[in-house]
Amino acid sequence: MTMIKTENTTKLKLAIQKSGRLHDDSIKLLKECGIDISNGVNKLKAEAANFPIEVFFLRDDDIPQYVEDGVADIGFVGENVVFEKQKKLEITEKLGFGKCRLSIAVQRNEQYTGIQFLEGKKIATSYPVIVADFLKSNNVNAEIHEISGSVEIAPGIGLADAICDLVSSGSTLFMNGLKEAEVILQSQAVLIKNNEIDADKTILLERLLFRIQSVKKAKNNKYILLNAPNDKLQEIIGLLPGMKSPTVLPLAEEGWSSVHSVLNENEFWDIIEQLKAAGAQGILVVPIEKMII
Numbered sequence: 001m002t003m004i005k006t007e008n009t010t011k012l013k014l015a016i017q018k019s020g021r022l023h024d025d026s027i028k029l030l031k032e033c034g035i036d037i038s039n040g041v042n043k044l045k046a047e048a049a050n051f052p053i054e055v056f057f058l059r060d061d062d063i064p065q066y067v068e069d070g071v072a073d074i075g076f077v078g079e080n081v082v083f084e085k086q087k088k089l090e091i092t093e094k095l096g097f098g099k100c101r102l103s104i105a106v107q108r109n110e111q112y113t114g115i116q117f118l119e120g121k122k123i124a125t126s127y128p129v130i131v132a133d134f135l136k137s138n139n140v141n142a143e144i145h146e147i148s149g150s151v152e153i154a155p156g157i158g159l160a161d162a163i164c165d166l167v168s169s170g171s172t173l174f175m176n177g178l179k180e181a182e183v184i185l186q187s188q189a190v191l192i193k194n195n196e197i198d199a200d201k202t203i204l205l206e207r208l209l210f211r212i213q214s215v216k217k218a219k220n221n222k223y224i225l226l227n228a229p230n231d232k233l234q235e236i237i238g239l240l241p242g243m244k245s246p247t248v249l250p251l252a253e254e255g256w257s258s259v260h261s262v263l264n265e266n267e268f269w270d271i272i273e274q275l276k277a278a279g280a281q282g283i284l285v286v287p288i289e290k291m292i293i
């Protein structure tokens, strides 16, 4: 018997939101990972020309089910949806976009004194599982009224005493005469994965994750260039963490050097202030596109 060696045609099947708040950022992240599916977003499914991946466009609520069933191998979806749906799957990576919180809100004129306020009350939400969990772990008995959209109007029309819904700026709550009373979950988009993907797909997923992590790291870091008088060089270098150590190049002007390094967003302003105080001049800060370490 002769074995015909075929080319490996395994493709990773990824589910993303068809339209809505996560759609554009999902496409953008793929693009930043060098995966271009721009010519298929109006269809149900698109293939990337330059990476073995097939992208399915679905309602976000359906993505956990598709991933559990293996119709898709992986998905990009909000943690809020993942926790609500309680499917058997794995959260592999936080994606850094789609940030919001799931909060309890009450009418603005209420005296909200704490979680016990909710005892015996009626709460309208699209997240009955998460809310029930929250109430249980706080020993509060309240009635959950599940509605699928426009939750924020429920108190105003007498349907509920409180709501639990996603909040980002809080302006929707404000416009409906509500105030945020309790944050019950901080959420962002995550990569979820089917529990049983095979070895070939695991290799593809690792390649994708490597790219996602490089993009995320780059976003959290800035490249910094500055001029330092040579007599302050050691002090200035001492302030810079850098990936290894900073690059130091002599400037044409006698007695000065150019110093290049990488700074993390979290410590960025602190360090810039210290660098200025130490005598650094002409500080330039530039975004990093990818960061491989």
Ligand code: ATP
Pocket: 017, 018, 019, 020, 021, 022, 058, 059, 060, 061, 077, 078, 079, 080, 081, 098, 099, 100, 166, 167, 168, 169, 187, 188, 189
């Ligand atoms: P679909 O038609 O896919 O079901 P949807 O109306 O349920 O869409 P969107 O409003 O597009 O969903 O929100 C999708 C996800 O975006 C949310 O589940 C949440 O993870 C995230 N998100 C981020 N910020 C907000 C916000 N301010 N309000 C609602 N969702 C937000």
Ligand code: ZN
Pocket: 059, 060, 061
């Ligand atoms: Zn939805």
